[in-house]
Amino acid sequence: MYSALKKSFVVIFLLSALAGSVGCLEEKKVMPVDSGKPVVGGTYRRAFADAFIVLDPALIKDSNSHEVCRQIYDGLLEFDEKARLQPAIARDWSISEDKLTYTFNLRDDIRFHHTVAGKPTRNGGRRLDAHDVLYSFNRLLKPQEDSQAAFFWMIKGAREFSSGQAKEMSGIRVVASHSIVFELEKPFAPFVSLLAMCNAFIVPHEDAEGQPGGLAAVPVGTGAFKWAGRDGETIKLAANEQYFRGRPWLEHLEYPVIRDELERFTAFNEGRLSHVDVPDSQYRNVKQDPVRAACLIETNLWGSNYLGLNLQQAPFDNRLVRQALNYALDRDTIVRIVLNGRVQVANGILPPGVPGHNDNLAGYSYDLKRARELLAAAGYPDGKGFPEITLQYNRDAIHSRTAEFILANLRDIGINCVVRELEFGDHLKTVEEGSVAFFRMGWTVDYPDPDSFLYTLFHSSNIGTGYNFSRMNNPELDALLDRARFETDIEKRIAIYHQAEKLVVDEAPWVFLHFYSAHLLHHPAVKGIKLGPMGEALMQYRHIWLMPSGASRLP
Structure with a gap:
């Protein structure tokens, strides 16, 4: 899954000033302010860094x-902060011996949101059942623009249903009010992990279909927080007091847009935000300050930053050109100077920690x-005759600084490159x-499996309809990836993925930059915050609480 920034560090903020304590449900009691235990409110x-948000899962x-929708909706399963699969709407599940049939038993105490933004929902706060799961998957998999259905095409009949060749999908059926069965075409090892993806969140049909704009305008789910509206570009959520796992500690969540990283850091220092990405210019200062360093969370993030090359457009249809660009870039200097050494230079596609990461893969070194x-062998000695190219990126200071180094590196081999910056x-x-x-x-990984990278990003079936943005079309690679995703022996799968990754690196559809890491600086009043290798998208704000404090700023 890509993000609006996909920077090397996480962009998360939090207001430190607390509102008054309010009532709570069941085990979550209001505690004395000096108890050190969670309190409700705030x-x-x-x-x-930008306003691009999609509210329909x-x-x-x-x-x-x-990240926003994970607070509003729930799926059958979810990942915890260590990327371990946990039950959510599903109470438990079983898998048949042939690994083709998955049966999920659902909780019977889950209700959809009763009110959002001060108005009653069309579902009326009713209980969720297995028919809602069936509806949500039919809705996800139906033919539609911007569909994410391809992730789930291993479900029996899903591909035909999504393409409009079939009116119904045979692979999902309700067997009881709170039990549902999924049948697959072939065994697919990471299938249960797909059900923790945001696209598989469960929604009520009344609100998805019965209101103007649907869920994209007014999202309704079962999550710990519910939609409270917008104030300009700021998204507002409020605690769901009827949440089936107990109401969250926080009373409100707000997501303002502050495009400039230094402005975000200033807002943090002024106490208007209590959670921030650390600008490169401030990173060493933060690390050297004992108080701030104690509030800095750093971890590996399972993702990659890259420069994509469209293999269907000249001159990037020439593998020698693509390889030349990879050798021309001084990644170590970019990582050291632009990113303060906070990330690891990428030797391939799979980052450390993801099953199948290959430390022995050579990748590309800086070799002018x-x-x-290679550029001469491609027909461009000293860059002569090479057309001017344009590097496009989404607007962000870190991308601009990185681009300066990239352009300088390309000039060293005779290539003139300009930039285009867009929202x-x-x-x-x-x-x-x-x-x-x-x-x-x-x-960044959608589910912790090599398939989430290699198949999703490089299989030819994902050209145009998926995330194969480089338009790589290699029958040998397709065959390897098809074999790997339906191989159930983990050692055999990894061996196939190693072979596939090496093929991709040799073909160079990307200029491989670096693997991500996640960083956030929080206010001392923030408690219960956790950040794992799947990044901010997996943040569960229901676990966070704010300690009442007279100080609104860090020293």
């Missing part, structure tokens, strides 16, 4: 939208001599259309 503010593609040789939504649209030849993009 507004949590986390700023995004069936259409989500980016991590910011995922080799870059010039994320416009950038994404042109990349998806295939109208841009050279672009920055990033990807």
Whole structure:
């Protein structure tokens, strides 16, 4: 899944000033302010760098939208902060011996939101049952623009249903009021992980179909927080007091838009935000300050930042050119100077921690001599005759600084490159259309499996309809990826993925930049915050609480 930024660190913010305590349900009692135990109340503010947010889970593609919607909706399953699969709407599940049939038993105490933004919902706060799960998957998999259905095409009949060749899908059926069965075409090892994806959130049909604009306008789910409306570009959520796992500690969540990283950091220092990404210019200062360093969370993030090359457009249809660009870039200097050494240079596609990551994969080193040789072999000695190219990226200071180094590196081999900077939504649209030849993009794992990277990003079936933005079409690679996703022996799967990744690296559809890491600086009043290798998209704000404090600023 890509994000509006896909930077090397996480962008999360939180307001430290607390509202008065309010009542709570069941085990969550209001505690004395000096007890050190969770208390109810407060507004949590986390700023995004742009306003691109999709509120309909069936259409989500980016991590910011995922993060917001994870608070509003629930799926059958979810990932915890360590990327471990946990039950959510599903109470438990079983898998048949042939690994083709999955049976899920649902909780019977879950209700959809009764009110949102001060108005009653069309579902009336009714209980969720198995028919809602069936409806949500039919809605996700039906033919539609921007569909994310391809992730689930291993379900029996899903591909035909999504393409309009069949009116019904045979692979999902309700067997009891709170039991549902999924049948697959072939065994697919990470299938249960797909059900924790944001696109698989469960929604009520009354609100999805019965209100103007549907869920994209007024999202309604079962989540710990419910929609409270917008104030300009700021999204507002409120605690769901009827949440089936107990109401969240926080009273409100707010997501303002602050586009400039230094403005975000200033807002944090002024106490208007209590959670922030650390600008590169401030990182060393934060690390050297004992108080701030104690509030800095750093972790590996399972994702990659890359420069995409459209293989259907010249001159990037020439593998020698693509390889030359990879050798021309001084990634180590970019990581050291632009990113303060906070990330790891990418040797391939799969980041450390994801099953199948290959430390022994050589990747590309900084080698101007080799870059010039390859460029000459491609017909462009010393860059002569090479057309001017344009690097497109979404607007962000870190991308601008990185681009300065990239342009300088390309000039060293005789290539003239200019830049085009767009808002994320416009950038994404042109990349998806295939109208841009050279672009920055990033990807973080949707589910912790090599399939989430290699099949999703490079299989030819995902050209145009999926995330194969480089338009790579290699029958040998397709065959390997098809074999790997239906191989149930983990060692055999990993061996196939190693072979597939090496093939991709050799073909160089990307300029491989770096693997992500996640960083956030929080106010000392923020408690219960957790950040794992799947990043901010998996943040569960229901666990966070704010300690009442007279100080609104860090020292």
